[in-house]
Amino acid sequence: MGVILGTTIQELRWRTAPSEKSLEQTIERGSNPAALKLMKELADQNNPNAEYWLGHMAEIGLGVPRDAKKAIEFYKMAADQNVVAAAARLGDIYLNGDSVPPDFSQAKSYLEQAAYHADPRSAMLLGQIYRGGLGTPVDQKEAYAWSEVASLEGSEFAKSERDSSLHDLDPSDQQAAFAHAKDIMKEIKQKTAVPLTPKN
Numbered sequence: 001m002g003v004i005l006g007t008t009i010q011e012l013r014w015r016t017a018p019s020e021k022s023l024e025q026t027i028e029r030g031s032n033p034a035a036l037k038l039m040k041e042l043a044d045q046n047n048p049n050a051e052y053w054l055g056h057m058a059e060i061g062l063g064v065p066r067d068a069k070k071a072i073e074f075y076k077m078a079a080d081q082n083v084v085a086a087a088a089r090l091g092d093i094y095l096n097g098d099s100v101p102p103d104f105s106q107a108k109s110y111l112e113q114a115a116y117h118a119d120p121r122s123a124m125l126l127g128q129i130y131r132g133g134l135g136t137p138v139d140q141k142e143a144y145a146w147s148e149v150a151s152l153e154g155s156e157f158a159k160s161e162r163d164s165s166l167h168d169l170d171p172s173d174q175q176a177a178f179a180h181a182k183d184i185m186k187e188i189k190q191k192t193a194v195p196l197t198p199k200n
Contacts, residue, residue, distance in 0.1 A: 036063055043074070048081035055086065059099070068099030079110060088114035088122045095125060095134070104135020115146065116184075118192050120153035127161055140168045141177040148181035149188070 036057075042050035055074030058067045072093065078086035091111035094103040108129055114122035127147035130139045144165035150158035169177060 033063075043077075046077075046081070048078045048083045048086075051075075051081070052078035052083045052086045055089070059089075072100065079113065082117070084114050084117045084119055087111075087117075088119050091122055091125060095129070104129065108135060115149065116188055116191055118153060118188050120150045120155040120158065123147075123153060124150035124155050124158040124161065127158065127165070131161070131165060140165050141173050141180060144169065144174075144177040145180040145184055148177075149184050152181075152185060 039050045039054055043054050051074045054064075055071045055078060056062070057064050058074060059071035060066065072090065075086040075090050075093075079090055087110045091107050091109075091114060092098060093100060094107035094110065096102065108126065111122040111126050111129070115126055123146050127143045127145075127150060128134070129136060130146065131143035132138070144162060147158045147162035147165055151162050166174060166177070
C-alpha cells in the first residue's frame with residue numbers, strides 16, 4: 001500500500017519528537033514557524049509525508065503564500081514516493097484544471113496510481129474520464145469497471161455512475177466489463193497486500 005496520510009502526523013512526530021504539538025498546529029493552522037521549518041527540513045531529507053503536507057499548505061496558503069506551482073512540485077515528489085493522497089490530488093488538479101490548464105493524460109496517470117492503491121475517489125474519476133472520453137476515447141466498459149471498483153471500495157456516488165455505464169453496454173460488453181472490474185480489484189488487492197516503503 002502507498003504511504004497513508006493517517007500516519008503522517010505520527011511519522012512526523014516520531015521524527016521530530018520535541019515538537020509534536022508544533023507540527024500538528026502547522027498542519028492544522030499553518031501558524032507555527034518553527035514547526036514549518038522542521039517540516040521543510042524533513043522534506044529536504046526526502047520525507048514524502050512532509051512533501052505532501054508542504055504541497056497542501058502551498059496549495060491553500062496555510063502558513064505560507066499560496067503557490068500552485070510549488071504545491072504541484074511537492075505533490076509530485078510525494079507521489080513519486082507512493083503517497084497515495086498526493087497522486088490523487090495531482091489527478092484532481094490536472095483533471096479539473098485547478099491552478100493549471102487541464103492535462104487529461106497526467107490526470108489519468110496520477111489517478112491510476114492512486115486508484116490502484118485503493119483510493120475510491122480516484123477510481124470514480126477514472127470512470128468519469130472513460131465515460132466522457134476526456135483525453136482518451138470513450139470506453140463504457142472501462143468506465144463501468146472503474147465505477148464498479150469505486151463502488152466496491154465504498155463510493156456511493158460511483159454506484160449511480162456504474163449503473164448508468166452498464167445500461168450503455170450490450171450483454172457481451174457487460175460480461176467483459178464485469179470481468180475487467182474483477183481483474184482490477186485483484187490487482188489492487190495484490191498491490192495493497194504488501195505495504196510499499198517510500199523510496200529514499
